[in-house]
Amino acid sequence: MEETLRNPSSLAAPLIFFFVFALQLFSTFVERLKKRGSRNTVQTQLRQEIKKILKEASSFSTPSTFAQAAKLKRMATSKEKELAKIQELENKENKGSYDRVLTALGIVKVLAYLGLSWWFWGVPVATVSQQLLQPFEKFFFITLLQGKCCHGELEDLFPALFWLG
Template sequence: MEEVETLAGSGSFPVAPLIFFTVIAFQFATRWLHDLKKKGSRTDKDIPLRGEIKQLLKEASSLSQPSTFAQAAKLRRTAAAKEKELANYQEQRSQEMKLSYDLYLKVMLIMKTATYFMLIIWFWGSPVASVPQNLVQPFGRLLSWKAGGHLNDKIMVGIIPWLILSARVSRYICRMV
């Protein structure tokens, strides 16, 4: 019978997928926050103002007679004032949103850094994955840094190279989505 190899320090628990999915979760959360920060949101005050502006401009365009020119000009001026009010409100709202999302992004960065640091401390001397040597031919020594080298034609991958690979792959996946 063959002996089944297990990763030192981790038993039979699949460490590599856990680390990969942790990294990818942080990448998706960060990207989601960046997208929300860029996009912003429409509020209850925003929608009625847009409706009023459209209605005023529609009424102004329907008044095309020379006798109704003054009334049409007044409606256009009112619509322009409402547009300025909407622009000011949107600018104020976007400033508040950016400050809020900046705080969330800073908290996310701190959480990500603390989690990665904890993973590095936890798995420092033990390998987190074993990969066949022929798949990582020129980079085997780099990947096995601080993980123990080779075992039965397999390269033991350490935590730091695995975190770097996981981060690169998850960024690529986030860009594709």
């Protein structure tokens, strides 16, 4: 713990993880809000009225009440059209605001990733011990990357790859 407090780069990996996680969580939240849409009282009231009218219309099943059932069905259809118009207007209004938020969030993400890359370029963000990499030595060509074959040329080019604890 004391070593972690003295070496600020050891806190870099968790901080980067939580920052990127927060960005992803926020963008997912905004996209879900966009898909769900808003639920206002006028829309819910219209839906309830439509259900009530259709239920009442289905109760009229005799030939003598056919005209009354048809009238109720036409009324339900007109209310459904009214509901569709209200939803369409709200979708147009909300789509623009959600699109602006998502575009701004995308720009923030790109700038944040570029900034993090620039800030931590050449600084080891995480360390891996040699014992963990030893079973994969042949697969990842670790001996080549450690500069044993290239006399330190790769170490000069990629210092972050050679930070093995």
